[in-house]
Amino acid sequence: MATYFTLNTGARIPSVGLGTYKAGPGVVGDAIAAAVKAGYRHIDCARLYNNEKEIGVALKKVFDDGVIKREDMFITSKIWCSDLAPEDVPLAIESTLNDLQLAYLDLYLIHWPFQIKKGSEISPENFVQFDMPKTWQAVEKLYDSSKARAVGVSNFTTKKLADLLAIARVPPAVNQAYAPLGRMKVVANNPVVTSIAEILGKTPAQFALRWGIQQGQSVLPKSANESRLKENIDLFGWSIPDELCAKFSEIEQVKQIRNDSFVHPQSMYKTIEELWEGEI
Numbered sequence: 001m002a003t004y005f006t007l008n009t010g011a012r013i014p015s016v017g018l019g020t021y022k023a024g025p026g027v028v029g030d031a032i033a034a035a036v037k038a039g040y041r042h043i044d045c046a047r048l049y050n051n052e053k054e055i056g057v058a059l060k061k062v063f064d065d066g067v068i069k070r071e072d073m074f075i076t077s078k079i080w081c082s083d084l085a086p087e088d089v090p091l092a093i094e095s096t097l098n099d100l101q102l103a104y105l106d107l108y109l110i111h112w113p114f115q116i117k118k119g120s121e122i123s124p125e126n127f128v129q130f131d132m133p134k135t136w137q138a139v140e141k142l143y144d145s146s147k148a149r150a151v152g153v154s155n156f157t158t159k160k161l162a163d164l165l166a167i168a169r170v171p172p173a174v175n176q177a178y179a180p181l182g183r184m185k186v187v188a189n190n191p192v193v194t195s196i197a198e199i200l201g202k203t204p205a206q207f208a209l210r211w212g213i214q215q216g217q218s219v220l221p222k223s224a225n226e227s228r229l230k231e232n233i234d235l236f237g238w239s240i241p242d243e244l245c246a247k248f249s250e251i252e253q254v255k256q257i258r259n260d261s262f263v264h265p266q267s268m269y270k271t272i273e274e275l276w277e278g279e280i
C-alpha cells in the first residue's frame with residue numbers, strides 16, 4: 001500500500017498517482033478501474049488530456065460498486081492555459097467537476113504559467129499577458145469554497161514560484177513535476193538506471209519511481225497497461241540504499257520539456273529566458 005506525504009493544508013497526498021496523459025478513449029476507464037484495484041489512491045487528470053469524462057464514468061463505477069470511497073481517493077486536475085482569465089477559472093473547475101462527476105477536487109493546479117486567448121490553441125501568436133496575481137485570487141476562491149481542497153501550480157520555475165509566493169494569500173500546496181519515467185525512453189536507456197535496477201532485482205521503472213519517492217516527491221507514472229501499472233506501484237517494503245541513490249543523483253540533469261516553440265518573433269516571448277524567467 002502506497003505511503004503518503006503531507007501537504008501544507010494538512011491533507012495527505014499518496015506518494016504514487018496514476019498519470020492519465022495520452023491515456024486514450026476506450027482505454028483510460030479500464031486503466032482507472034485496474035489502478036484502483038491495484039491499490040492506487042491518487043489519479044492525476046487535466047482538462048487538456050481530453051479524457052476526464054471517461055475517467056468520471058470509471059470513478060463513479062468504483063464508488064457505486066463500493067470498491068473505494070470518494071474520500072479515500074485523491075483526485076487532481078489542472079486549469080488549461082486558455083481558461084486563466086480570472087472570470088474563467090470558476091467555469092473551468094465546474095466543467096472538470098462535471099466531467100469527473102465529483103463534488104470537489106483534492107488538488108487543482110495551474111497547468112502552465114502561460115496564458116493563451118480563450119478558446120485558442122497553444123501557439124506563439126496566441127499568448128496573452130498572464131495576470132498571475134488576479135488569476136491566483138480566483139484560484140484562492142476555489143480553495144475558500146472547498147471545491148478545491150488544495151491548490152497549486154505546475155511547470156513553474158523557481159523565479160515564477162517566488163513571484164507567486166510573494167503575492168499569495170493561500171500559498172500553493174504543490175509545484176507538479178512529472179514524467180517520472182522520462183516517458184520510459186530516458187529510464188529504459190540509461191545505463192546507471194538499468195545497472196542499479198539489476199543489482200536491486202527491480203525493473204528500471206521501479207527503481208526510478210522509488211528514487212523519486214525517496215527524494216520526497218509524489219510520483220505520477222502513466223500506464224494504461226494493467227501489468228505495468230501494477231509494477232509501478234510495487235514500490236513498498238523495499239528501498240534503495242543511500243550509496244545507490246547517490247549514483248542516480250550523479251546522472252546529468254537535463255530539462256526535457258523546454259517549450260522552445262513558444263519562443264518566436266510573433267510571440268510575446270522572444271527568448272527562452274523571457275519565457276521562463278520573465279515577470280509574471
Ligand SMILES: NC(=O)c1ccc[n+]([C@@H]2O[C@H](COP(=O)([O-])OP(=O)(O)OC[C@H]3O[C@@H](n4cnc5c(N)ncnc54)[C@H](OP(=O)(O)O)[C@@H]3O)[C@@H](O)[C@H]2O)c1
Nearest residue numbers: 019020021154178179180181182183184205221222223224
Ligand atoms: N503538469 C504537466 O504539465 C504534466 C506534463 C506531462 C505529464 N504530466 C502528468 O504526469 C504523468 C506521467 O508523465 P508521462 O505520462 O508524460 O510520462 P511517464 O509516466 O514518465 O511515462 C509514460 C510512458 O511509459 C510507459 N510505461 C509506464 N510504465 C512502464 C513500465 N513499467 N515499463 C515500461 N514502460 C512503461 C507508458 O506506456 P503504457 O501506458 O503502454 O504502459 C508510457 O508510454 C502524465 O500522465 C500526467 O498525468 C503532467
